[in-house]
Amino acid sequence: MRAGRASRTAQFVAAARGLGLLLPDDVRIADDPYGVAFSSPGLARLIERGQRPEGRTFATMPGPRTWIVYMQVRTRLLDDAVRAFTAAGGRQVVLLGAGYDCRALRLRELVGSAVFEVDHPATQGHKRGVLARIHAESPAKYVTWDFEARPMAELPEALAAAGHDAGAPTLTIWEGVTMYLTEGAIDASLRAIRAWSAPRSQLAMTYFAKKRLDQPSLATRAVAAVVARLGEPWKWGWIPDELPAYLRTRGFELVRDVSAVEAAHELLPADLASAIRAADSRVAIAVQRQ
Ligand SMILES: C[S@@+](CC[C@H](N)C(=O)[O-])C[C@H]1O[C@@H](n2cnc3c(N)ncnc32)[C@H](O)[C@@H]1O
Structure with a gap:
């Protein structure tokens, strides 16, 4: 991330x-x-126009459509992980690198749970x-942290100070x-997550299969160039077959690992x-190993 600048x-x-x-x-x-409140007034107007047929055209254009559908799938998989966790009695959620995730506000299943949002000070401040500005009062508890610095x-101690x-x-x-x-921040993060994870805790994460970084398609190369120019280059991916052992040595058992493409075909027409076609963008769910 660029010093002092909220994540693009x-x-x-x-x-x-x-x-x-x-x-x-x-x-x-x-x-x-x-x-949309975190994007631009132009996009907000587009959503308003979405109530009329011409506004919907934008969502059918190939580029925006891919991006929107991918986020629908990823969001739904993780929303469902929240629903399953709270249905089983879980009452604490940590959003690590929360960004502009508003689950604390938008998921009624989280009413009565404690939601801790950890992020870079610049992003969290924004x-x-x-x-x-939009008069939305989130019940989240905020913890600022730079994962690399x-x-x-x-x-875990900072989370405890916030009530975790x-x-x-x-x-x-x-x-x-x-x-x-x-790689160092990934390893340190997983060890920290394990430290604040009591029995019956879970980890739900998105990740790239390493192939996406090592053998990028043309489309992937284009997106990689954009995020790198924004000061947020892609750095890390796992070989999916190696993920179970990687997590096991850090105290988690992988219970689900699905590509965005597979999940899209399960969830959508x-x-x-x-x-x-993002077979290399994946969602993994793991449970704490006692
Ligand atoms: C692509 S955004 C994802 C945000 C959110 N989880 C979501 O899916 O909407 C990446 C997030 O990681 C955070 N991040 C990246 N590098 C970080 C670092 N070194 N320390 C703290 N946060 C960082 C950014 O501030 C940003 O919120």
Whole structure:
């Protein structure tokens, strides 16, 4: 991330979540009414026009459509992980690298749970400013942290100071973050997550298969160049077959690992699912190993 500047990639994914509102009701699988507030007035106007047929045209254009559908799938998989966790009695969620994720505001299943948002001070400061401007009062508890600059081993203590109970189960959501970190920060983060994860805790994360970074398609190369220019280059991916052992040595058992493409075909009509081909963008769910 650029020093002192809020994350631009967080802005893009929040916008794509918000633009999901342009999809017809019968195929929409996740709603984020707050997403567009973090983008631009132009996109906000587009959402308003989305109530009329011409506004929906934008969501059918190949580039935006891919991005919107991918975010629908990723958001739904992680929203469902939250629902399953709270249905089983879990009452603590840590959003690690929260960005403009507004689950604390938009998921009614989280009413009565403690949601801790950990992020870079610049991104978190911007988020709080935007929420104040739109008069949205989030119940989240905020913890600022730079994952590369501050020791991750100290983060469990900072969470505890914010009210986190390391004796009770926690769902940690690590969405859209692992690809931006160095190997050292990944390892240190997983060890910190394990430290605040009591029995019955879970980790839900998105990640890139290493192939996406090593053998990028033309489209992937184009996106990689954009994020690098924004000062947020992709750095990390796992070989999916190696992920179970990697997590096991860090105290987690992988229970689900699905590509965005597979999940899209499970969740959406075939014509919409075929908008994405991101077999190397994956969602993994792991449980704490005792
Ligand atoms: C692509 S955004 C994803 C945000 C959110 N999880 C989502 O999916 O909407 C990446 C997030 O990682 C955070 N991040 C990246 N590098 C970081 C670092 N070194 N320290 C703290 N946060 C960092 C950014 O501030 C940003 O919020």
